[in-house]
Amino acid sequence: MHARTPAHADAGCDQEVPPRILVVDDSPIDQRLAGSLLKQSTDCHVEYAANGQDAWNAIQASAPDLVLTDLQMPEMDGLALVESIRNHMPLLPVVLMTAFGSEQIATEALQRGAASYVAKTHLAQSLVRTVQQVLSVTRFDRQQRRLGDFWQQTRFCFSIDNDVALIPALVTHLQDYLARIRHCDQTEIVRVGVALHEALRNAIHHGNLELDSKLREDDDSRYYELADLRRNSDPYRDRKVTFTAIETPEQATYVIQDEGPGFDTSHVHYDPEDPQHLTRPSGRGLFLIQTFMDEVQFNERGNEITMIHRRPRGAETEQ
Incomplete structure (x- = not known):
């Protein structure tokens, strides 16, 4: 019925x-x-x-x-x-x-x-x-x-400092909007939020602040001390992360761009079906992003990630 x-x-x-x-x-x-x-x-x-x-x-x-x-x-x-x-x-x-x-x-x-x-x-x-x-x-x-019934598109644009404390508020804002437009169920909204959180953190830490994830494996406290130091030092402190969210009835598209030097993305691929990724010390963020999003792309420079989450079939009639 x-x-x-x-x-x-x-x-x-x-x-x-x-x-x-x-x-x-x-x-x-x-x-x-x-x-x-x-x-x-x-x-x-x-x-x-x-x-x-x-x-x-x-x-x-x-x-x-x-x-x-x-x-x-x-x-x-x-x-x-x-x-x-x-x-x-x-x-x-x-x-x-x-x-x-x-x-x-x-x-x-x-x-x-x-x-x-x-x-x-x-x-x-x-x-x-x-x-x-x-x-x-x-x-x-x-x-x-x-x-x-007449809605076609909503666009959000943010330019944020290199402060990871801003991430939860931004992600919650987008999750609330997904719930309001009934894009997907609560479980998927949580998964989208996790992917966005990881991508934003990567853009700040690895993009703008140029922190090597291997440092966190060797000395976690030193990693975060260096993050705080670089946030207030040249050339890192003036860099921004630009976040664009485009919501349509069919899909949500998220584009996150940092102002760092970028990285080589040619070897970036994390198979969501491979359980070995769960035990590897690095690449956790990208693994979660590629697991929870339907499509993930990087620009040639490696300082911009585009993530697409498609609206599940039947979501409009189930809500």
């Missing part, structure tokens, strides 16, 4: 359409209580279903903007309904109505994708505020997703 958006997600940007809320409860009294509270305090259209199965049928026919559901119901309970919505209509938020004795299943439902909850004993005090909060968040998310 293709993921559907809520019924009013495609309305014009300047149109304020009253949200449709589906109230799901096997108790007609609780149904009407929740519905009346919502209609009295908000501009919304309320529909009703007596159990999870009826609700699921209604949602498939025409998805509402929010589902407000009880947990303990016949035919399909609230937990099963939350799972179905999460799996097939991830843009549709679900708010739970919890009764005494349903705390455990409510916790499980929240873990499986429900957006929020309100206790039945506090409907009058909390229901409207909770629903309005969830609707405001999801409305923004839907607008961003709709805007994403």
Whole structure:
């Protein structure tokens, strides 16, 4: 089943359409209580279903903007309904109505994708505020997703000093953007971050500061002492690392260039399938880069690396 958006997600940007809320409860009294509270305090259209199965049928026919559901119901309970919505209509938020004795299943439902909850004993005090909060968040998310249909490219450019303390902030900025555009899952975002971190560190230490990795193998403390010394010495201190990130719906391209003399890249090749690289003392950074990125290239001078991470197939529909 293709993921559907809520019924009013495609309305014009300047149109304020009253949200449709589906109230799901096997108790007609609780149904009407929740519905009346919502209609009295908000501009919304309320529909009703007596159990999870009826609700699921209604949602498939025409998805509402929010589902407000009880947990303990016949035919399909609230937990099963939350799972179905999460799996097939991830843009549709679900708010739970919890009764005494349903705390455990409510916790499980929240873990499986429900957006929020309100206790039945506090409907009058909390229901409207909770629903309005969830609707405001999801409305923004839907607008961003709709805007994403027209997005073509984003470009970031940075010129940084030879301070490795800047790397985590820069990498986190790019990882956050990958998550926002749903480029890939969290595991891949971490792997991209590791590759970027290694490439930036290489550009600073081996490129601009011209540090030999063999020095770190022989005397780790001396390696970092020399790094600090060269950061404040000519000709190293005025060198910059230029970082360019180009994000498109198909791939992320990262170009990192240092101002050092470069190095011979003709023999640089680390086979990700060769486990011996894991025990070799040098070349760890390039090994990780070539393992985590789909394509890696160097310029002729050897002071610029281009890394490409392609968006996994199906990433757009899974998110």
